Amino acid sequence: MKNIYFTVGPSQLYPTVKKHIQTALKNEIPSLNHRGPIFKKLFKDVSGGLKNLLNIPASYQIFFVSSALESMERTIMGCVENSSFHIICGSFGKAWAKYSYELGKNAIEEEAEKGDGIELPSVKVPKEAEIICITQNETSTGVWFPPKDIHDLKKRYPQKLLALDLVSAVPYVNLDYKYIDVAFFSVQKGFGLPSGLGVMIVSPKALVKSQKLFKKGVSIGSYHSLKSLSESAAKLETPETPNVMNIYLLDKVIKDMQRKTLQKIRSETDEKAKLMYNFFENHKKYSPYVKNPKFRSPTTLVFDVNGKSGAIRKKLAKLGFIVGAGYGFEKDNHIRIANFPSHKIQDIKKMLKHLW
Numbered sequence: 110m111k112n113i114y115f116t117v118g119p120s121q122l123y124p125t126v127k128k129h130i131q132t133a134l135k136n137e138i139p140s141l142n143h144r145g146p147i148f149k150k151l152f153k154d155v156s157g158g159l160k161n162l163l164n165i166p167a168s169y170q171i172f173f174v175s176s177a178l179e180s181m182e183r184t185i186m187g188c189v190e191n192s193s194f195h196i197i198c199g200s201f202g203k204a205w206a207k208y209s210y211e212l213g214k215n216a217i218e219e220e221a222e223k224g225d226g227i228e229l230p231s232v233k234v235p236k237e238a239e240i241i242c243i244t245q246n247e248t249s250t251g252v253w254f255p256p257k258d259i260h261d262l263k264k265r266y267p268q269k270l271l272a273l274d275l276v277s278a279v280p281y282v283n284l285d286y287k288y289i290d291v292a293f294f295s296v297q298k299g300f301g302l303p304s305g306l307g308v309m310i311v312s313p314k315a316l317v318k319s320q321k322l323f324k325k326g327v328s329i330g331s332y333h334s335l336k337s338l339s340e341s342a343a344k345l346e347t348p349e350t351p352n353v354m355n356i357y358l359l360d361k362v363i364k365d366m367q368r369k370t371l372q373k374i375r376s377e378t379d380e381k382a383k384l385m386y387n388f389f390e391n392h393k394k395y396s397p398y399v400k401n402p403k404f405r406s407p408t409t410l411v412f413d414v415n416g417k418s419g420a421i422r423k424k425l426a427k428l429g430f431i432v433g434a435g436y437g438f439e440k441d442n443h444i445r446i447a448n449f450p451s452h453k454i455q456d457i458k459k460m461l462k463h464l465w
């Protein structure tokens with residue numbers, strides 16, 4: 110039976126991916142020399158395509174790494190000498206702070222109550238913090254930060270670097286990247302690709318900071334330091350032999366999304382999110398986990414099902430709908446449903462019918 114994966118990552122493949130994999134095999138993409146002209150063109154196309162799709166300034170660089178977790182470490186090593194500041198609404202934000210601490214930095218945390226966001230307009234960033242790290246869309250709890258609050262925070266602290274985990278929000282989230290110094294995602298969520306590729310979006314300001322640390326003798330990492338990634342990217346290369354197959358597929362899916370237009374993807378995402386939140390708000394026994402609508406994620410939705418998570422997931426799985434369990438200790442209390450560009454409104458409607 111064919112399943113539909115509403116899991117938050119890995120998730121349902123983007124509908125064109127199967128066809129692109131077949132073309133890639135036919136064109137011998139997995140054997141492609143990663144220092145040769147075809148790869149260089151691919152590198153140029155995919156970074157240009159991503160900048161175009163997400164409206165990223167031309168001066169920013171795109172780096173390919175292995176995952177989002179790696180990007181968290183790269184961000185701390187590349188941009189922090191002593192102190193980082195972390196706004197935490199769940200497990201991924203918490204992990205980022207932990208990595209900073211494990212790298213020997215002073216990781217200052219501001220943590221929300223469970224299932225709640227943080228009012229960014231009233232956040233005071235500590236003086237010593239060199240960077241503000243925010244999980245813009247916290248997949249473990251379904252909390253997200255409105256883009257405007259993030260832009261305004263940077264306007265209040267223009268001298269600090271701002272780094273965003275966008276893993277489960279791209280390509281949907283509509284950000285003004287001129288306020289953002291580092292952003293990253295992995296491709297197995299909103300882009301509907303196989304896992305094993307992370308993408309970093311890095312501003313000139315973050316690179317300058319990295320150079321400064323390097324000159325001071327602070328360790329910024331080795332082959333995947335921001336400096337090394339930047340020097341390779343300038344040659345349209347990666348330091349190591351990268352995941353060429355996935356970079357190829359990302360290029361193809363970006364082109365498909367450009368053809369569809371991001372505007373259409375965004376409006377469909379809004380429509381699907383509204384449908385699901387309305388359904389669970391009106392449900393007798395279940396409810397949205399995030400109470401304040403302002404902080405509710407449109408792309409990774411978490412619902413409180415009163416300990417019925419296992420039973421619901423089992424019932425839906427029999428019908429071919431795979432939804433996620435709650436994260437960590439909320440495993441049995443929550444279900445998590447992804448609302449990515451790969452997910453069709455008809456399938457969501459069909460799935461919800463079985464949840465009454």
Ligand SMILES: *Cc1c(COP(=O)(O)O)cnc(C)c1O
Pocket residue numbers: 118176177178179201244246247248249274275276277295296
């Ligand atoms: C999935 C996820 C990650 C981890 O992604 P990997 O590709 O496994 O490194 C990090 N942050 C958020 C918000 C996520 O949803």
